[in-house]
Amino acid sequence: MRVRHKPWAKEKIEQHPQYIVSNPEEYKGKWHEVFNNDQPLHIEVGTGKGQFITEMARTNPTINYIGIELYDSVIITALERLIEADLPNLRLLNVNAVDLPKYFAKNDVDQVYLNFSDPWPKYRHRKRRLTYKDFLKLYEDIMCDGGEIHFKTDNQGLFEHSLISFSEYGLLLKYISLDLHKSDYEGNIMTEYEEKFSEKGSRIYRCEVKYQN
Ligand code: SAM
Numbered sequence: 028m029r030v031r032h033k034p035w036a037k038e039k040i041e042q043h044p045q046y047i048v049s050n051p052e053e054y055k056g057k058w059h060e061v062f063n064n065d066q067p068l069h070i071e072v073g074t075g076k077g078q079f080i081t082e083m084a085r086t087n088p089t090i091n092y093i094g095i096e097l098y099d100s101v102i103i104t105a106l107e108r109l110i111e112a113d114l115p116n117l118r119l120l121n122v123n124a125v126d127l128p129k130y131f132a133k134n135d136v137d138q139v140y141l142n143f144s145d146p147w148p149k150y151r152h153r154k155r156r157l158t159y160k161d162f163l164k165l166y167e168d169i170m171c172d173g174g175e176i177h178f179k180t181d182n183q184g185l186f187e188h189s190l191i192s193f194s195e196y197g198l199l200l201k202y203i204s205l206d207l208h209k210s211d212y213e214g215n216i217m218t219e220y221e222e223k224f225s226e227k228g229s230r231i232y233r234c235e236v237k238y239q240n
Pocket residue numbers: 028072073074075076095096097098101122123124125142143144145218219220221
């Protein structure tokens with residue numbers, strides 16, 4: 028993904044610690060203090076401009092959400108959305124997913140969303156895919172037993188690699204659609220990439236997998 032540098036993004040992020048948590052390591056094991064309740068916590072890894080996570084939080088007020096995005100110049104749009112929506116059950120983190128266990132303890136997270144993750148098609152880059160086994164271990168280390176990953180993509184190659192990765196890791200396949208928008212799946216909330224690619228006629232793949240611990 029090409030990322031446009033926005034030199035003012037860092038400053039704007041720092042001005043809104045109530046939305047983009049600036050000290051996430053302090054909440055490891057106690058995210059309920061941030062939300063002031065004991066609702067389940069779902070995270071989206073690679074949240075991009077935040078359309079999906081904002082709409083999920085608006086639709087499901089009894090679930091807490093955290094959108095995680097590496098680039099400040101991208102998360103800034105999610106921040107603008109959140110300022111406007113002012114949802115009590117949504118926060119953002121401007122961090123790299125490889126560091127998730129620095130910010131979350133075992134049992135902090137109930138569900139992980141991966142939407143249109145960067146495909147990294149070359150074999151030598153496979154470890155960067157957010158569905159690579161090392162990432163599956165990171166998610167397991169922060170999730171409740173029996174936690175789920177919900178994954179959507181337009182990229183057939185990434186979907187196939189990911190299904191193999193999930194299966195080799197021992198995850199249970201709960202749901203699969205090879206053409207989400209033509210399936211009977213209800214309540215789909217579209218991401219920015221999903222809108223863009225489906226308008227161009229791309230097929231959307233989706234699956235739900237579950238840890239068997
Ligand atoms: N989920 C959004 C959507 O569906 O519209 C954005 C998809 S975009 C292709 C993938 C996003 O994942 C990018 O914004 C990228 O910066 C982010 N990302 C990739 N690797 C990441 C990592 N290790 N940690 C956090 N974010 C990451």
